[in-house]
Amino acid sequence: MDRSLDVVGLxxxxxxxxxxxxxxxxxxxxxxxxTVVMGQTGAxxxxxxxxxxxxxxxxxxxxxxxxxxxxxTDLAGFRVQTITEYVGLVLQDPESQLLGxxxxxxxxxxxxxxxxxxxxxxxxVADGLASVGLTGFEHRETAGLSGGEKxxxxxxxxxxxxxxxxxxxxxxxxxDPHGRDELYATVDALRQDRETTIIAVEHASSDVVxxxxxxxxxxxxxxxxxxxxxxxxxxxxxxxxxxxxxxxVGVIGGALAAAGLVEAAAVPLSVDAAExxxxxxxxxxxxxxxxxxxxxxxxxSEAAVELRDVSYTYPGGHRGLTGVSLRIDRGEFVALVxxxxxxxxxxxxxxxxxxxxxxxxxxxxxxxxxxLAPWELARxxxxxxxxxxxxxxxxxxxxxxxxxxxxxxLATAEIEARVDEALxxxxxxxxxxxxxxxxxxxxxxxxxxxxxxxxxxxxxVVDEPTTGQDWAGVQAMMTLVDRLNAGGxxxxxxxxxxxxxxxxxxxxxxxxxxxxxxxxxxxEVLGSADILAAAAVTTTQPAELSLRxxxxxxxxxxxxxxxxxxxxxxxxxxx
Amino acid sequence: MRLQRLDxxxxxxxxAAILVAMLVVxxxxxxxxxxxxxLGVLAxxxxxxxxxWAMVQPLLLVIGLIVVVSMFTGAGLSRPGSDLALFRAWGVxxxxxxxxxxxxxxxxxxxxxxATYAFTISTPVDDLLAALAWxxxxxxxxxxxTTALAxxxxxxxxxxxIVEAQRAxxxxxxDTGPVGxxxxxxxxxxxxxxxxxxxxxxxxxxxxxxxxxxxxxxTSMRDLRxxxxxxxxxxxxxxxxxTVLWLRFxxxxxxx
Numbered sequence: 001m002d003r004s005l006d007v008v009g010l011x012x013x014x015x016x017x018x019x020x021x022x023x024x025x026x027x028x029x030x031x032x033x034x035t036v037v038m039g040q041t042g043a044x045x046x047x048x049x050x051x052x053x054x055x056x057x058x059x060x061x062x063x064x065x066x067x068x069x070x071x072x073t074d075l076a077g078f079r080v081q082t083i084t085e086y087v088g089l090v091l092q093d094p095e096s097q098l099l100g101x102x103x104x105x106x107x108x109x110x111x112x113x114x115x116x117x118x119x120x121x122x123x124x125v126a127d128g129l130a131s132v133g134l135t136g137f138e139h140r141e142t143a144g145l146s147g148g149e150k151x152x153x154x155x156x157x158x159x160x161x162x163x164x165x166x167x168x169x170x171x172x173x174x175x176d177p178h179g180r181d182e183l184y185a186t187v188d189a190l191r192q193d194r195e196t197t198i199i200a201v202e203h204a205s206s207d208v209v210x211x212x213x214x215x216x217x218x219x220x221x222x223x224x225x226x227x228x229x230x231x232x233x234x235x236x237x238x239x240x241x242x243x244x245x246x247x248x249v250g251v252i253g254g255a256l257a258a259a260g261l262v263e264a265a266a267v268p269l270s271v272d273a274a275e276x277x278x279x280x281x282x283x284x285x286x287x288x289x290x291x292x293x294x295x296x297x298x299x300x301s302e303a304a305v306e307l308r309d310v311s312y313t314y315p316g317g318h319r320g321l322t323g324v325s326l327r328i329d330r331g332e333f334v335a336l337v338x339x340x341x342x343x344x345x346x347x348x349x350x351x352x353x354x355x356x357x358x359x360x361x362x363x364x365x366x367x368x369x370x371x372l373a374p375w376e377l378a379r380x381x382x383x384x385x386x387x388x389x390x391x392x393x394x395x396x397x398x399x400x401x402x403x404x405x406x407x408x409x410l411a412t413a414e415i416e417a418r419v420d421e422a423l424x425x426x427x428x429x430x431x432x433x434x435x436x437x438x439x440x441x442x443x444x445x446x447x448x449x450x451x452x453x454x455x456x457x458x459x460x461v462v463d464e465p466t467t468g469q470d471w472a473g474v475q476a477m478m479t480l481v482d483r484l485n486a487g488g489x490x491x492x493x494x495x496x497x498x499x500x501x502x503x504x505x506x507x508x509x510x511x512x513x514x515x516x517x518x519x520x521x522x523x524e525v526l527g528s529a530d531i532l533a534a535a536a537v538t539t540t541q542p543a544e545l546s547l548r549x550x551x552x553x554x555x556x557x558x559x560x561x562x563x564x565x566x567x568x569x570x571x572x573x574x575x
Numbered sequence: 576m577r578l579q580r581l582d583x584x585x586x587x588x589x590x591a592a593i594l595v596a597m598l599v600v601x602x603x604x605x606x607x608x609x610x611x612x613x614l615g616v617l618a619x620x621x622x623x624x625x626x627x628w629a630m631v632q633p634l635l636l637v638i639g640l641i642v643v644v645s646m647f648t649g650a651g652l653s654r655p656g657s658d659l660a661l662f663r664a665w666g667v668x669x670x671x672x673x674x675x676x677x678x679x680x681x682x683x684x685x686x687x688x689x690a691t692y693a694f695t696i697s698t699p700v701d702d703l704l705a706a707l708a709w710x711x712x713x714x715x716x717x718x719x720x721t722t723a724l725a726x727x728x729x730x731x732x733x734x735x736x737i738v739e740a741q742r743a744x745x746x747x748x749x750d751t752g753p754v755g756x757x758x759x760x761x762x763x764x765x766x767x768x769x770x771x772x773x774x775x776x777x778x779x780x781x782x783x784x785x786x787x788x789x790x791x792x793x794t795s796m797r798d799l800r801x802x803x804x805x806x807x808x809x810x811x812x813x814x815x816x817x818t819v820l821w822l823r824f825x826x827x828x829x830x831x
Contacts, residue, residue: 050780053784055780055783055784058783059779059780059783079789080783081783081786081787081788081789082789084783084784084785084786084789085786085789088784089780089784091777091780091781091784093774093777095729095774096774096777096778096781097777097778097781098725099721099722099725099778099781099782099785100721100725101700101701101721101724101725105701105721105796108794108796109785109787110785110786111794112793112794112796113785113786113787113788113789113790113793114786114789114790115790115792115793115794116794117794118794118795118796121794121796142725143725143728143729154781157785158784158785161785161786349739352743354739354742354743373747374742374747375742375745375746375747378742378743378744378745379745382743383743385736385739385740385743387736389766389769389770389773390733390736390737390740390766390770391737391740391744392766393737393741393762393765393766403744404744404745407744407745407746407747408745437769437773451744452743452744455744455745
């Protein structure tokens, strides 16, 4: 029989779980293939990976049904430490997987457990680091590495065991675009030899659609779709039905297919293919440019915050900001973008006094922020951090929201009214007496927003609001932010996700090396390819396609609108 | 720093010798001599001693308290004259014997601080682990040590994030003065412990996934070899300890 990893009738229920996390899953992963597993949070993706290497049921109790077979051998009878020599698992959070002080020590941890002779351990460390592009990092301390580097060290640590199957559980969810590129370059290199089977859980469709051989979509613990990734992303209705983030060019192509211009199987999956298709359909005739995106309601011209020549130097001497001048008016929705270390978060922390400028002035609501204590600023500028787990300190959801209100010294009746209001607004009223850590990540993120909202700040800073969330979580979060903005709250959003920027922010500030590289309306900034390239930021697929077709016009950012426009003008051309 | 090149086992032996010598000598003057000798040797070996003050400074208040308290309570020594009253305060008598006991404790604490400081700044974790392996310490113990050390910076970063989140919600963090610092720690502990438990859960999965406990031990990656200079230092330590024991039990010196 062919070499493969197979699961047959797999089912699992956590101890005290009310329903099965996996139900009758049948899958086959041929040797050397690359499979991507997608699905909403709670669909059973991580559980599936943990059953493959035996962590379930050996480390986590519960009821397991069905079989996991490696080349036809049932793994049920083996110790997890035996299985891990064949099936390796890399987890989501890079911090909790590093077990050594230095990189070499960490990678050596696995083989040393199997009493591999010293010379061979050294060789495997060198090979493992070479496969992830970290040769020369042997003696670096793991604590000082970037997120992308940590995750690559974790992969090297698993590769040093020479497993036949490598399972990656959302390996990029904590990484910035640069780290994500590094990680997928590593996956590409591993694919060269066609020996290692790779199984990855991933939310970002654009990274995997061209790489994976096979896509598995899970929902409620069952396999609801499987096949070639292209076939899935060419069908926008199918993607939407399964709660997966659509591929923007797939949506544009889907509109052309719906208009009868192309076969469903010919829907493009890259900007290059989409451009070629549109030019072929236009057959040399000029295509009218889309009408400019309607400008959003103009906010009033009263300044909410103003930075005047703000500089910030970290205690170690590292320059965080270099002479930034920026004015944000009341009611604006501004996105701060730029690569890691560009100064996005440093700038945002100046708005609520978490950092004080080493040069220049920050003015909040007409007053010099230097004259206000951090707790006074906190009532005017709310700050929602990236990881909800560091923002939650109380035993119940309601107590969490009450925390800031009590500190503000409000009357009990007022506090309770505001708690009800904030929980209602964020859709958490039903879980008000639950423990915050019993909620899902998306709900915890909304709780972090609720606890800030209750303070009724006029300005809300949201730092990476969509990181690590599934598509439904991203949409719920951004709908919430949009509603707040519509109600008059000024929004400052720090993010790496340009698709989110394109659909929600009305103004974009591009930062690079602690300075402002560009500042303007979203379509204008996302259309400035050279500025974005200088900031190491990649624009969105619709913006890029739009610019290639109509270099002189501001890009159309919404894929549905661009698809509809193209379908309309091309059917006109076709007639 | 020449101390770094010394075999870790010699350093452990030296540390143990200081401990024994310090405990058999009850005369503060004797222990002060030991302290002077230790500082002289460290300075002679080129050990940077500037970091020492940062460790001693926060202890000064405690050391002072110990001396004062034992001055009033620590009488009853065998040597004649030890119950000699120095002065009276709040109706309690301060005795010479008590003062000597207190001073001895103070010098012992300083000795421990200096010895620990010298050991930690001159001994990389890898050396310590190699020594543990040489002493046939169970291998889970070595893992415990490395993992705990690896988590110090991680926990520190998490603490900073939690403090920032609390300040963003209007918490007035007073972290000045010993009491303020203690009060500021309490609200941080709950989220820090919760996230640490979640981290530990992930860590268990990560360790198992890398074959932890696959065999009864781990490949040793480092050899310890005694060199000539290690033997010289070891001999010196033995002679010194022998001398202290002879002075104490042979001649009856160093007791109060």
